[in-house]
Amino acid sequence: MWKWLHPYAEPQRAYRLAGKFIPWLSILAILMLLTGTTWGMVFSPTDYQQGDSYRIIFVHVPAASMSMSAYIGMAIAAFIGLVWQIKLADWMAASIAPIGAVITFIALVTGSTWGKPMWGTWWVWDARLTSELVLLFLYLGVISLYASFEDKVLAARAAGILSIVGVINIPIIKYSVDWWNSLHQGSIKMTGKTAMPPDMLVPLVINILGFGVMIGALSLIRFRSEILARNGMRPWVRELALAEGAK
Amino acid sequence: MQAQFQSVSDFLNMGGYGFYVWLSYGVAYVSLAILIGFTLTRKGRVLKEIAAKAKREQRLAQHRSAKE
Amino acid sequence: MKRGISFTQAFFTLLMRDLKIAVRHRGDIFNPLLFFIIVVTLFPLGIGSEAKILSRIAPGVIWVAALLASMLSLERLFKADFNDGSLEQMLLSPQPLQLLVLAKVLAHWLLTGLPLIIIAPLLAVLLHMEESAYPALIETLLLGTPILSLLGAIGVALTVGLRKGGVLLSLLILPLYIPVLIFATGAIEFAASSQPYDGQLAIIAALLVGSLVLAPFAIGASLRVSTN
Numbered sequence: 001m002w003k004w005l006h007p008y009a010e011p012q013r014a015y016r017l018a019g020k021f022i023p024w025l026s027i028l029a030i031l032m033l034l035t036g037t038t039w040g041m042v043f044s045p046t047d048y049q050q051g052d053s054y055r056i057i058f059v060h061v062p063a064a065s066m067s068m069s070a071y072i073g074m075a076i077a078a079f080i081g082l083v084w085q086i087k088l089a090d091w092m093a094a095s096i097a098p099i100g101a102v103i104t105f106i107a108l109v110t111g112s113t114w115g116k117p118m119w120g121t122w123w124v125w126d127a128r129l130t131s132e133l134v135l136l137f138l139y140l141g142v143i144s145l146y147a148s149f150e151d152k153v154l155a156a157r158a159a160g161i162l163s164i165v166g167v168i169n170i171p172i173i174k175y176s177v178d179w180w181n182s183l184h185q186g187s188i189k190m191t192g193k194t195a196m197p198p199d200m201l202v203p204l205v206i207n208i209l210g211f212g213v214m215i216g217a218l219s220l221i222r223f224r225s226e227i228l229a230r231n232g233m234r235p236w237v238r239e240l241a242l243a244e245g246a247k
Numbered sequence: 248m249q250a251q252f253q254s255v256s257d258f259l260n261m262g263g264y265g266f267y268v269w270l271s272y273g274v275a276y277v278s279l280a281i282l283i284g285f286t287l288t289r290k291g292r293v294l295k296e297i298a299a300k301a302k303r304e305q306r307l308a309q310h311r312s313a314k315e
Numbered sequence: 316m317k318r319g320i321s322f323t324q325a326f327f328t329l330l331m332r333d334l335k336i337a338v339r340h341r342g343d344i345f346n347p348l349l350f351f352i353i354v355v356t357l358f359p360l361g362i363g364s365e366a367k368i369l370s371r372i373a374p375g376v377i378w379v380a381a382l383l384a385s386m387l388s389l390e391r392l393f394k395a396d397f398n399d400g401s402l403e404q405m406l407l408s409p410q411p412l413q414l415l416v417l418a419k420v421l422a423h424w425l426l427t428g429l430p431l432i433i434i435a436p437l438l439a440v441l442l443h444m445e446e447s448a449y450p451a452l453i454e455t456l457l458l459g460t461p462i463l464s465l466l467g468a469i470g471v472a473l474t475v476g477l478r479k480g481g482v483l484l485s486l487l488i489l490p491l492y493i494p495v496l497i498f499a500t501g502a503i504e505f506a507a508s509s510q511p512y513d514g515q516l517a518i519i520a521a522l523l524v525g526s527l528v529l530a531p532f533a534i535g536a537s538l539r540v541s542t543n
Contacts (some may be wrong), residue, residue, distance in 0.1 A: 037289075051264060053262070106279070130493065134493050137486065137490035144486060147475075148483055161469070165469060225293050241295075
């Protein structure tokens with residue numbers, strides 16, 4: 001398998017391959033987010049308890065669940081980069097971090113604007129909210145650690161170790177509402193008596209997947225820039241830069 | 248499937264929760280837009296930097312060969 | 316390969332060396348302790364000396380102060396060894412790096428964590444803490460401060476090679492400290508209202524065991540990155 005994978009581990013090929021995926025992923029993400037959001041905002045029935053305020057769910061839940069998935073993705077990339085010394089994986093991890101930070105920020109802000117009408121307060125210091133805030137700090141820590149090393153090979157290793165250590169936070173966020181008494185509602189149930197009606201669930205799932213695809217597309221775009229930035233001395237990057245700069 | 252709102256103003260009002268719903272969507276999409284903006288322009292910035300560096304080195308090399 | 320000395324010998328040699336160095340620079344032990352005391356005494360001055368309020372916030376204040384004091388003293392953990400090159404000697408030595416790192420962290424805890432635990436009850440008296448909460452305070456500090464030293468060492472190991480590591484260090488390790496803080500203050504508050512607090516204590520113990528096993532590997536890997 002490694003022999004087959006090897007050619008793709010070359011920066012130039014990875015750059016081209018990523019370029020092929022980006023348009024498709026971007027189109028898919030835009031379509032999914034448009035469908036899911038319009039369906040959720042206009043056509044989904046009003047919640048009998050929370051009224052129309054529940055419609056924040058269509059951005060809050062995707063952002064929150066993807067903030068964790070993005071972190072896991074970043075940590076896996078960092079792990080591959082650390083253990084097998086694959087630079088491309090390091091660059092991928094570095095590309096995901098800022099996106100994850102923004103997504104986590106969105107999850108926190110939308111959660112707090114949902115909390116105000118429902119709980120009567122913008123913020124409560126319970127397990128889930130606090131650990132999501134910790135996740136934001138972890139992202140910021142990884143970003144600033146990566147930025148503070150001049151030598152980006154070392155920077156990627158240091159940030160990688162930190163992101164792997166931070167993975168411990170993920171199960172704490174995920175299961176916090178089941179482990180502790182919390183103001184935050186429990187996980188959404190797909191099946192059973194208290195399941196969400198399909199008219200709410202389907203657009204929600206579409207939006208969750210849409211956020212995932214969007215993060216994928218954005219990471220690939222950042223990944224390509226990262227490849228260029230890290231390979232500034234290579235002839236193919238120089239040619240590309242001079243051709244672009246001439247425009 | 249049928250629209251849940253009778254009119255546009257009804258839709259904007261969101262059953263009295265308009266402020267919170269639109270605030271959260273606003274913040275979410277504005278921050279996403281900023282992120283996307285920075286992500287899309289990054290490639291150009293990186294290439295410009297590399298091009299400037301390459302040109303500087305070319306000039307330096309020319310200067311050296313002219314001297315000799 | 317011949318190792319020369321046994322694991323135990325290596326561990327204790329390094330431990331004694333760090334303790335000796337610290338004894339010679341006595342300020343290094345007392346400064347964090349003084350900082351701890353000063354931070355705690357600032358709270359009654361800032362908030363007001365009403366006994367009811369103070370006894371309510373006592374666990375949080377003591378724990379936050381302990382957290383900051385331990386972070387303040389962390390910088391020293393690898394800095395001197397990094398500057399004079401003995402850290403690289405440690406990395407090159409045939410002894411397992413994790414073991415040496417553990418000795419250094421233990422020395423750090425003996426020098427900064429233990430004095431905090433000894434002085435904490437005194438400060439708790441000043442803050443009018445509930446009497447039933449004293450055992451919980453000591454137990455959480457005993458179990459919790461080693462975690463602070465272990466997790467903090469990861470952050471220090473990552474930033475030791477950087478010129479301006481100080482602010483970055485707090486950004487890196489304070490998030491990791493938060494779970495310890497939450498469970499510790501939770502346990503003390505339960506104890507203050509005479510409820511069982513075994514649950515929180517068990518979680519802190521689990522955190523300690525987990526970090527004791529895993530942190531040395533992370534510290535070792537970070538040191539290798541920092542010294543390149």
